[in-house]
Amino acid sequence: MKPFSYFCPATVDEAIQGYGEAQETRFIGGGTNLLDLMKMGVERPAHLIDIGRLPLMKISPHGDGVRIGALISNTDAANHELIRTRYPVLTEAILAGASPQLRNMATMGGNLLQRTRCYYFYDPSYQECNKRTPGSGCAAIDGYNRIHAVLGQSPQCIAVHPSDMCVALTALDAVVQVKGPHGERSINMTEFHRLPGDTPQVETNLQSGELITAIDLPSIPYGKQSHYLKIRDRHSYAFALVSVAVVLDADEDGTMRHVRIALGGVAHKPWRATKAEKALTGEKADKKTLRAAAEEELADAHGYEHNSFKIELAKRAIVRAVTTVVGGQQNG
Amino acid sequence: MDDLIGQPLDRIDGRVKVTGRAVYAYEHDVPNAAYAVMVVSSIANGRIASMDTRAAEQAQGVLLVITHQNSLKVPGAQNQSKTSPPGHAVQALQDDVVYYANQPIGVVVAETFADAIAGAQLVQVTYAPQPPQMDLESRLADAYAPDKAGGGGDPAASHRGDVQAGMAEAKKSIDYVYRTPFEVHNPMEPHATIAVWNAPDRLTIYDATQGVFSDRGRVASVFGLPPENVRVISPYLGGGFGSKGPVWSHVILAAMAAKQAKRPVKLAVTRPQMFGMLGCRSETRQAIAMGAKSDGAITALRDDTVSHTSMFGEFVEAASLPARMLYQSPNNSTSQRLVRSNIGQPSYMRAPGEASGTYGLEAAMDEMAYALKMDPVEFRLKNYAETDPEENKPWSSKSLRECYLQGAKHFGWSKRPLEPRSMQDGNALIGWGMATSVYPTRRSVSNASARLNVDGTFSVDAGTQDLGTGTYTIMTQVAAEAFGVDAKQVRFRLGDTILPQTPVSGGSQTAASTGSAVHLASQALREKLIQMAIRDARSPLSGLGAQDVILNKGRLYARSNPARGETFRELILRSGQPHVEAKAEAKPGAEKDHYSMYAFGAQFAEARVDADLGQIKVSRMVGCFGAGRILNAKTARSQFLGGMIWGISMALYEYAAVDKRLGRWVNNNLAEYHVPVNADIGKIEAIWVDEKDDHVNPIGAKGIGEIGITGAAAAIANAVFHATGKRVRDLPITLDKVML
């Protein structure tokens, strides 16, 4: 990989000041994604700022909700008392991802910013990739596209965001706290990642040099009625083909007062299933209603040579995940 | 020490491995070594138009960049090699032609590994590309018939009886195409080579190889050296599965780089580079037709298999071989054809031919059993071949019937409803399937030596390799049993061409070949020691007949009176010799002319399939094998289980994903190239039938490294059908194929 300089600041402000030229600098958290990309030559930073010693390693109550420091490891977040008891869907989602070794290293901030596993993005010896080299084309559209997007993609890019954690955060309406050269701000999880459009190289609404400091989870009284369903090619250590995070508030008779659904593995960002949510709110969770809501959510979906199955799979996954929660089989 | 052979002795090399002290190829400490990293092609067909190496050459730490423009010319690189797949050639930067993606096209040599990697990324290549050829289906018309098929040199086609007449006679018939995908070996230890030129014409190679002697021969021929001037050292391997059998380009390039850089060179193949230049299991297309009478007797069987070979060499994925000999089908025809594709040379991968072939054949057998409404085990028993129907020879031994019965009993097969989709548990559809396993028993010439040392311990040597399978352990057991000593008293050395010559560790032949040589050498030394004792007036055993002396518990003593005897140390000290040695060569005899020699088995699997989401789990599996004498119950079990688990992989997970436009395998890393993880493996058991075979070889071992994978994928595919009622005929059975 390309030689780089290394700086390990002690404070958030030092980290932000040290950032310098955006193209050339990267923060490094656990390094489980960044280092792989550097070895492949996809990321070629000249400067690395190791944020591993920054004091962003606390999980604590925050208002009615919970704040998770950006440098908390995925393992620690998943296993924390406050998360396990109030937001078990987040625990499930994190533990469904990667392997214990990776989760021990991976940070919350890094997980938010992990990049797509599209084969053609991951290996610079492929010439076409609008995400890596804007304007070069998309090799996946006519290539091998089994793991690619069916919702919200563009002719420029059909990559998916691979994170499990982010799907749960999206369903939970988390808020990302950032600090940059121009101060602090909050970004709603649903606004954090972007659809590819004509600029697939711009993956989030984070500005250059901004550091993620924390993730805030709002209070959700019914947070325990939830489930993360991950469908993948093997039973562990594989990215989601399709995943569903469901958090809902159902009456004794099964009528759903509040429904939050997010999908993973189908789009360039975690996909908040607002159409399905609307169709289900106030309804009873019978198979027919669920199927109709899922149909509605996926109505605009579009597949390619190898991934069209994801459309039907996503529908069935929504039905299964909601049924599981209403049936009281998960996290109840 | 009676019956040390067969005991579940712990691995002799276990402790050094788990404590990190076993030194693998790349880890040998060689002073002044430079580091080499290969530059590989990103196109699959065409020519290199230009290579700009200036930036790389000026990069930090870079010593040398080798391309076809400045490479050492090694005309021997194009030589045919008997020890590699026939016609196999390495790509040693001798010209500008690109035959496949990931072909080596340059080498960057630098002071550190990091410098070499960074330098390699700076080499600018432009190509004159041609459209790659990688599709099988659209080019069937171009397929040609090779001369031979498979590692045993079998004919490429076979015929007996009249298939057409047999089909006409059939009450039920089936005719389907079964497909298996490209697979890439991916041993845990990527290939690596260190090359050290000790003199302009003397070379030492530390290599991750399954054949130190074939490695030596090939390297010597490429560089025009006498074989004795090349020494190959390979004490430990992190798996090979066939990929470390042939000598691939990187070995030659390491030696070339060392010569050109005038430094010892360490070259590691990176994980993404392992997809192409180191062999693969070819995709196969198996067209299988079968006819049977209503009582289940097969009247005709036809298997026409097509697979890929490279543009520059020939290797046949001989999937039709099991269809020739497994069942008593009177009218039988098989054929193998090849298409040339822009891929690296397909080659041997664990049970080449049989692994893919038992999938097609045994899935077809299952389909026929359903057509006949017969139990799949019963259908196989009905067509049981009492002798080899193709060769008309008796089997050296065959316990397949016992395997069916014991395996079925162990699994609980008798409770199986015949109807598909008749067992369910919540969202999971449950199915049971079975299939037959088969793998030929082979051996080659092998040598070994055995020595009694002055301290009373034994040293046994053979050049052979331990892929991680247990060679160290079983050879030690074979020798220790002959001497009647504890395994700790025997030191077995391997993995070096200064040791007695042995064959490649492939085709499950190491136990049979080198095990027999170790057995013979140890027996010869044993005889020598007995003679020394009984002929020495100073020995308490003086004057006894050889048959009256027993070697046990570290002593030689009289059969009639165990107190009359002496230790090995006493014996050798008195002799005044520094050591006593015996050598032996074991070679195949006439057994092959008289017998057909195979290991057989039966596999049973339970699959749970999510009715809506298609996710499949093999919740239970039983394999029962008849594989000759089992030398170590523990390492044998591991081999069977490892094979069965690879079968699960083949059935459900594993494939190199092809981008046909580019001629590339896109999932070239272990995150995306899926093999099973722990969570994928349910309850899995390997059992075996005690089998005594006096014909196969002196120790009666059949070889167990490969049989476990054969039949496994079919058993699972058949279980998935039984669960869902849906027949998937192309592997792997991913969830999208069963859910839709």
Ligand SMILES: Cc1cc2nc3c(=O)[nH]c(=O)nc-3n(C[C@H](O)[C@H](O)[C@H](O)COP(=O)(O)OP(=O)(O)OC[C@H]3O[C@@H](n4cnc5c(N)ncnc54)[C@H](O)[C@@H]3O)c2cc1C
């Ligand atoms: C083999 C493998 C399998 C995997 N499987 C899964 C899976 O199944 N599901 C899943 O969800 N994930 C999976 N992952 C991905 C894993 O979750 C991510 O690699 C991990 O979460 C990244 O976190 P990190 O701290 O190591 O990030 P890093 O690699 O350190 O950083 C990633 C990116 O985030 C930036 N960054 C990091 N922290 C901050 C911050 N505080 N502020 C601003 N920018 C920051 C870095 O500059 C970099 O661009 C897998 C990874 C591997 C290697």
